[in-house]
Amino acid sequence: MENVSLSGVRKLKKSYPFQIPPQFVDFQFRVTMATLGDILLTTAQFNADDNGFGLRRLNEINCSWVLTRLAIEMERFPEQYENIQVETWVEEVGRANTTRNFCIRDEKNEIIGNACSQWVFFDMETRRAKDLQTLDGIHEFANGEASLIERPIKLGAVEGEKYDAFKVKYGDIDINGHVNSMRYIQWISDCFSLDRYRASQVKRFEINYVNEMLFGDAVEIIGHEKAPDDFRFEIRRDDKVTCKARVVF
Amino acid sequence: MENVSLSGVRKLKKSYPFQIPPQFVDFQFRVTMATLGDILLTTAQFNADDNGFGLRRLNEINCSWVLTRLAIEMERFPEQYENIQVETWVEEVGRANTTRNFCIRDEKNEIIGNACSQWVFFDMETRRAKDLQTLDGIHEFANGEASLIERPIKLGAVEGEKYDAFKVKYGDIDINGHVNSMRYIQWISDCFSLDRYRASQVKRFEINYVNEMLFGDAVEIIGHEKAPDDFRFEIRRDDKVTCKARVVF
Incomplete structure (x- = not known):
């Protein structure tokens, strides 16, 4: 520049x-x-x-x-x-x-x-x-230099099965008073079995942060396999989407 | 010596x-x-x-x-x-x-x-x-020098209410193939609210490891307040005790 x-x-x-x-x-x-x-x-x-x-x-x-x-x-x-x-x-x-x-x-x-x-x-x-x-x-x-990978896009809505449900706890909350953004990545990673991780590794992980979550919020994780080895997830609080993610193996 | x-x-x-x-x-x-x-x-x-x-x-x-x-x-x-x-x-x-x-x-x-x-x-x-x-x-x-605090003792059985229940997930498992021992401490710490941590801090945390836990195991955390600010916990897999803990605020 x-x-x-x-x-x-x-x-x-x-x-x-x-x-x-x-x-x-x-x-x-x-x-x-x-x-x-x-x-x-x-x-x-x-x-x-x-x-x-x-x-x-x-x-x-x-x-x-x-x-x-x-x-x-x-x-x-x-x-x-x-x-x-x-x-x-x-x-x-x-x-x-x-x-x-x-x-x-x-x-x-x-x-x-x-x-x-x-x-x-x-x-x-x-x-x-x-x-x-x-x-x-x-x-x-800003140096204008693109990443070697595709930018994260706006992920679409997800309909699927319930993978997990729990409440936000003490250890999830960071110094800003809401759920640590890396915790969402852990929650999504935890939707897969050891066998899945043994068989293959994650090639691309993509996440959109939509709404913050707070202590005590009821978390629900919905997901489905959109294409072979290409999973889409939504993390919801009540019926509000807080985060969307894509995991490609 | x-x-x-x-x-x-x-x-x-x-x-x-x-x-x-x-x-x-x-x-x-x-x-x-x-x-x-x-x-x-x-x-x-x-x-x-x-x-x-x-x-x-x-x-x-x-x-x-x-x-x-x-x-x-x-x-x-x-x-x-x-x-x-x-x-x-x-x-x-x-x-x-x-x-x-x-x-x-x-x-x-x-x-x-x-x-x-x-x-x-x-x-x-x-x-x-x-x-x-x-x-x-x-x-x-071994230099024979005692700790400045009391040694951890064998903790007694716990009867109480169910604090939490969930399954062991991918991120809980360490390189030995069982639940990371620090994860038990996090699970117990997560039994308390932010209000509790705001009001006082943990003075003593004590834990007995009894049995290992594996991926997919159903975890149940039972606890009760034995004396004011003195909590006892048991982590169970099915009906087997895997860990006992004491938290004093």
């Missing part, structure tokens, strides 16, 4: 190192999708902080980033103790949204996965999206 | 640093009991490895450490990003059991909590406890 200064260019893409904690792998020693999502969120937070648009700064002006969509595609899931590098950059800054991409590499520098996330700039006072024009300098961080 | 060499003495107590990961704090920014338990287990693993009796060495001889009892007492729960030091030592090595203690300090070196754990030396082939006399040199690591 022509309007980016040299010092800006240096910040446009950055890699962050992580080690897969042994306590967050599954029965096959592979990192869980929810933990992977968590690593991506941490990466986003680090990079936003580095760029000067992290949550700490946004909270000062009573604003926040809200994750609305996320797609993750993995060729290989890193295992416990494995060191990975997560590269991230902002592809686009729109009216009230940003698109942030990720590329996950292993120790041999080989790409093992990619992700694409979409965020809304959120006014905590009005509880609405806010115009990003008011956030001076943010547009300079 | 007279029979400990100078090099042995140096290893008798050791501290390990941790930072509280922001994604594992509760709605009040405090580390959850399950994550704390996880930090203690990691500390135990580090120290056992340092002493030459870690899981990797034990696995070579087809043995393992199995956690049977754990008690944690906290004066203050560390918050997100806080740096803590966990000091650990082996108090006692018995016939087939060891007692390992922990002391948790904050950055000012003030004690914020203590823990005491009991482990069985387990033969993976016979699926039984094994005589620790066969593990050459382990007795040298």
Whole structure:
């Protein structure tokens, strides 16, 4: 982009190192999708902080980033103790949204996965999206570079069988007072059996966050296999959709 | 102890640093009991490895450490990003059991909590406890120093109301193929409301592991308030007790 200064260019893409904690792998020693999502969120937070648009700064002006969509595609899931590098950059800054991409590499520098996330700039006072024009300098961080995978799309309505039902508990609630966004990924991942995970691995996980959930809410997970190995889910609170997801094996 | 060499003495107590990961704090920014338990287990693993009796060495001889009892007492729960030091030592090595203690300090070196754990030396082939006399040199690591808190005791049977019921899912299963021991702590912690955690904090958490649980098992949590702010729980699979716990606020 022509309007980016040299010092800006240096910040446009950055890699962050992580080690897969042994306590967050599954029965096959592979990192869980929810933990992977968590690593991506941490990466986003680090990079936003580095760029000067992290949550700490946004909270000062009573604003926040809200994750609305996320797609993750993995060729290989890193295992416990494995060191990975997560590269991230902002592809686009729109009216009230940003698109942030990720590329996950292993120790041999080989790409093992990619992700694409979409965020809304959120006014905590009005509880609405806010115009990003008011956030001076943010547009300079968009480098226009697409993700290596398709963006998360708006997922359609789901009719299907009830996979699970339970209440939101203490451990599901994060510091914002609502259900942690990675918990939804765990709930969806938990809809499959060990046999399914033994037989094949998740190729693409895609999620739309629609409505927040609170302590004590009655959760219902509805799902169906739309095409072979292509599952669609809806998480509902009462009859309201709080989240939609797609899992492709 | 007279029979400990100078090099042995140096290893008798050791501290390990941790930072509280922001994604594992509760709605009040405090580390959850399950994550704390996880930090203690990691500390135990580090120290056992340092002493030459870690899981990797034990696995070579087809043995393992199995956690049977754990008690944690906290004066203050560390918050997100806080740096803590966990000091650990082996108090006692018995016939087939060891007692390992922990002391948790904050950055000012003030004690914020203590823990005491009991482990069985387990033969993976016979699926039984094994005589620790066969593990050459382990007795040298017992320094006889008691924990600052009472040891976990054998908890009594519980009659009470049903707090929760659900099935064991994919994300509950660890690399050993059974439910992760910290998951039981989360399940028990999830029996209380946000209001309870707002009003007071857990002073003592105590757990007995009785039987393992597997994927698909139907979990039932029974509990009652035995004395004011003193709760007893039992986790059951069918009618078999898999775990007993005590939570004192």
